[in-house]
Amino acid sequence: MRQTLEFLLYDWLKVQDLGRRERFSDHSRETFDAVFDTCEKIARDKFAPFNRLTDTEEPRFDGERVHLPRATHEALAAYVGSGMLAAAQDHAYGGMQLPCVVEMAANCFFSKASVAMGGYAMLTNGNANLLMAHGTPRQRDVFAMNEFSGRWFGTMCLSEPQAGSSLSDVATRAEPDGTDFEADPLGPRYRLTGNKMWISGGEHEITENIVHLVLAKIPGPDGKPLPGTTGISLFIVPKHLVDTDARLTGERNDVALAGLNHKLGYRGTTNCLLNFGEGRFTPGGRRGAVGYLVGKPGEGLRCMFHMMNEARIGVGLGAVMLGYAGYEASLAYARQRPQGRPVTSGGKDASRPQQLIVEHADVKRMLLAQKSYVEGGLALELFCARLVDEQHTGAPDDAAAAKLLLEVLIPIAKSWPSEWCLEANSLAIQVLGGYGYTRDFPVEQYWRDNRLNMIHEGTHGIQALDLLGRKVVMDGGRALLALAGRIGETAQRAGQVAGLAEAANELGAALAAVGGATKKAWSTGDPEEALANATPYLQAFGHLVLAWVWLDVALALDGRDDDFAQGKRAAQRYFFAYELPRIHAWLGVVARREPLTREMRDAWF
Template identity: 85%
Template sequence: MRDTLDFLLYDWLQVQSLQDRPRFADHSRETFDAVLDTCERIAREKFAPFNRVADLEEPRFDGERVHLPASTHAALAAYVESGMLAAAQDHEQGGMQLPLTVEMAANAFFSKASVAMGGYAMLTQGNANLLMAHGTPTQQAVFAANEFSGRWFGTMCLSEPQAGSSLSDVATRAEPDGETFDADPLGPRYRLTGHKMWISGGEHEITENIVHLVLAKIPGSDGKVVPGVKGLSLFIVPKHLVDPQGQLTGERNDVSLAGLNHKLGYRGTTNCLLNFGEGRHRPLGKAGAVGYRVGRPGDGLRCMFHMMNEARIGVGLGAVMLGYAGYEASLAYARQRPQGRPLTAAGKDAAAPQRLIIEHADIKRMLLAQKSYVEGGLALALYCARLVDEQHTGSPEAAVEAQLMLEVLTPIAKSWPSEWCLEANSLAIQVLGGYGYTRDFPVEQYWRDNRLNMIHEGTHGIQALDLLGRKVVMDGGKALMALAGRINQTVQRAGQVAGLATAATALAGALGAVGAATKKAWATGEPEEALANATPYLQAFGHTVMAWIWLELALAVEGRSDDAAQGKRAAQRYFYAYELPRIAAWLSVVERREPLVREMQDGWF
């Protein structure tokens, strides 16, 4: 995997050029490589050997404490010690001012070694980054700084038992804590009551405190709650109360674990139902969990999307790396497992030696599919990270274009790897056959862990609605046009290269088909008609993006004849021969606004 990362970072994305920018001036390829080396070593020594332990010894609640394996505590202590929680932060915050592209590449090692144990760090980084964008200076100094140091970990608390993904139906309430509620140096202080479900990292004793970011509704001047998402505000709700200097006061906040969710996979990350303000504790002598508002009233969802969008790219990366782990495991197995003989006259001789299964065409097909999914997915995730670096440190014009590209690519960066790297894990099981279905080999766990990624941080259906319902049509389609411009540039370059011109023509056709389907989906202007087939649209859009990525990678190895370059050409050819033709079927139902799924009635099932 390291060779692939190096190729993507240095040969394709040219991240070494970022050192010419003031923010990254202290860096060089040597410092980037040192970060990658350190993370690769920690992941290999502290995470990978205990991935199965975290799966088998899932979190246990004894009524007072949640118990996790000692290896989980040790792995996260090593991660904290590496400084990676603050890697992209300013030097003044104890950070390295590392490009996000390099930070994400380094974190890929942890996702591959144990995505569940690494989840605590991903959530904490996202939580602290949100506070750096929307919190007050005191909130940043107290809460974000202690998260970046690893002293505290963080969560995001959106969903509720009755609401799920429908955030407009959030019922958790926040009431101002007295007439002087806005005089607290930590922020306007409220009392929260309600329940939050599916909270990853919601209870543990890895760190001395947990910083919950909670969406809740506050009353307006008339005492009534504003309905829908416009009524949502965001609150910092620590597990233990702290003072303005960031020290624990010794008082427990009224945040209680109602129960642990027992999951198919991802078992190494605690997942909780939390009760806020149930009365088990009375912090500062009153009922309700103490929370400090972040941002303005009613700005909760806008603030939270800062963390959600970052988390969506992180989820995509996690899905990629689980797929990558399965690919490497099945490739290693195929290279040493003898079975069957050639389909030739000589192969009919039962006394002839068996050949390795990697020599069978169908095994090669499954391995090529996995390679195209995981290496392409990794390229997409790092490309999005590179866009974030461009957004923050590029020229004003480049920053605007990067933002547009991120708008339309974020749903793909989350959803495409979640679907197709899960398929890669399924193919890995298939390569191993019956052995793959047992716990003697790790591929079954990779599939179980990966199955979550189509669900959390916005389900597949929500990503589809976001893409077709908002991202490709907003501002007159500016984001879609920005992406189309980048793809057309690749088409023009590839059209001049022998061996890639046919692929360039196919990609141009796919892009045109997506554009035509987008217009036809919205031809009547009726959202119910346009969005009924949003998921097939998402699949076709994602495959078009991935075809573009693979053509870019094929261009990047042009002129090379080594095995790695030949492998990338083969994966590009596979994707265009076996995968890109799928988009015609997906887009056909979008174009004609196929009414079946809208008209289907309950009783007919």
């Protein structure tokens, strides 16, 4: 993986050139490689050997505390010691000022070694990043800084048992905490009551405190709940109360673990139902969890969505790395497993020695599929992370262009690897046959862990509605046109290269097909008709994007003829021959606004 990672970063994305920018002027390829060396070693020594342990020894609640394997504590202590929690932050905040793309690449090693153990760090980083963007100076100093240092970890508390992804239906309430609630130095203080479900990292003993970011509704002027999303606000709700110097006061906040969710995979990360304000703890002698308002009242969703781009890239990258782990495991197995004999015109000769299964055409097909999914997915995620850097540090015109591209690519960055790198895990099991279905080999765990990624941070269906319902039509389709321009540019360059001209034409035809289907889906102007087939549209759009990425990567091989380059070309050829043709079936139902799913009735099931 390391060779592919470096090729994508340095030969394709030219990440080393970021060192010319003021923010990254302390960095070069040498410093980036040093970060990768450190992370790769920690992941190899502290995470990977215990990935199975965290799966079999699930978090356990004894009624008072949640217990995790000692290895989880030690692995995360090593991660904290690496400085990666604050890697992209300013030097003044203890950070390294790493580019986002380098930070994401470094975290690949942890996701591949044990995505569940790494989940605590990803959540904490996202929590602290949000506070840096929307918190007050005191909130940043007290909460974000202690998260970046690893002294405290963080969570996001959005979903509720009855609401799921429908955040407008959250029932958690926040009431002002007395007449002087505005005077608290940590922010306007409220009391929260309600329940939050699916809270990853919501309870543990890894750190001395947990900083929950909680969405709750505030009352209107008449004291009654505001309708829809109007009153949804964001609050810092620490597990243990702290003072303005970040010292624990010794008082437990009114946040209680109601139970642990027992999951198919991702078992090394605690996942909880939390009760806020049930009265088990009474800070200040009163019921209700103390929470400090982040940003302005009623702007909770806007604050939360600030972090969604990087969070969704992170989820996509985690899906990629689980697929990558399965690919490498199944490739290693295929290279040492003898079975079957060559088929010749005279049939099989039983006297001949068995072949390694890596020589069978159908096994090669499954390995090529995995390679095209995981290496293409890695390229996509790194490209999107590189756009984040361009948005934040590029020249104004380049930053604006990067923001536009990110708008339309983020649903793909989250959803495509979540579906197709999961498929890579399924193929890895198939390569191993019956052994792949047992716990003697790791590929079944990789599949179970990866199955979560189609669900969290916005389900597949939600990403599809976002893409077709908003991203490709906003501002008159500007984002779609920007992407089409980039795809067309790659196709034009590839058309001049021997061996890539046919692929360039196929990519151009696929782009035209997606554009045509988009127009036909919206031709009646009826959202219900257009969006009924949003998921097939998402699948087709994702395959178009990955075909573009693969063709662009192939151009970066620049005449190389070694095994590494030939492998990349084979994966690109596979994607165009076996995968890109799928888009026409997906787009068919989109273009004709197939009514079946809208017309289907409950009773017919």
